[in-house]
Amino acid sequence: MAAPSPSPSAGSEEASPAGLQYSVLLEHLVGEKRGPRPGLETAALALAGFPSPVKSAEQKAVERAMESCTFKAALACAGGFVLGGAFGVFTAGIDTNVGFDPKDPLCTPTAREVLKDMGQRGMSYAKNFAIVGAMFSCTECLVESYRGKSDWKNSVMSGCITGGAIGFRAGAKAGLLGCGGFAAFSAVIDYYLR
DSSP, X not given: OOOOOOOSSHHHHHHOHXXXXXXXXXXXXXSTTOOOOTTHHHHXXXXXXXXXXOOOHHHHHHHHHHHSHHHHHHHHHHHHHHHHHHHHHHHHHHOTTTTOBTTBTTSOOOHHHHHHHHHHHHHXXXXXXXXXXXXXXXXXXXXXXXXXXXXXXXXXXXXXXHHHHHHGGGOHHHHHHHHHHHHHHHHHHHHHHO
């Protein structure tokens, strides 16, 4: 007489280790043994009104320093300097007139002359971007502090103030155009970043 064939029951999972691992994993992910995700308990406790750990004096000082308008303006200035320098070197690299002497246009420039022009243009762009970045960041921080709110209106107002101040050097009409243009640009950037 032949031996009975094994029936596909719960014992077959124990026979195959892959099936056992898969079913145990599945049970813990979507089955009855599923528990709360790690990390959610602490978030739920914090939202429920339980006190968070007390911050040390050093942590509070670092937070105050990083939230100050001075730090934000310095960070924007440094970022603008780096970004402007890179942009200036890039635009000089694609400009076909870099290194040429206007007095002698037929003379081919040397590599040293081309690199010198690229460096000068990069430094010029870096200074301009740093000044605009610091002005905008400082103005936005001051407007936010004055209004007591953090919304899109802060960036639009500070864009108008910054653009108007930059354009006002060329006259009142240029100041108004700078205000409107920079405010619109700030609104678009704020819309896509939030």
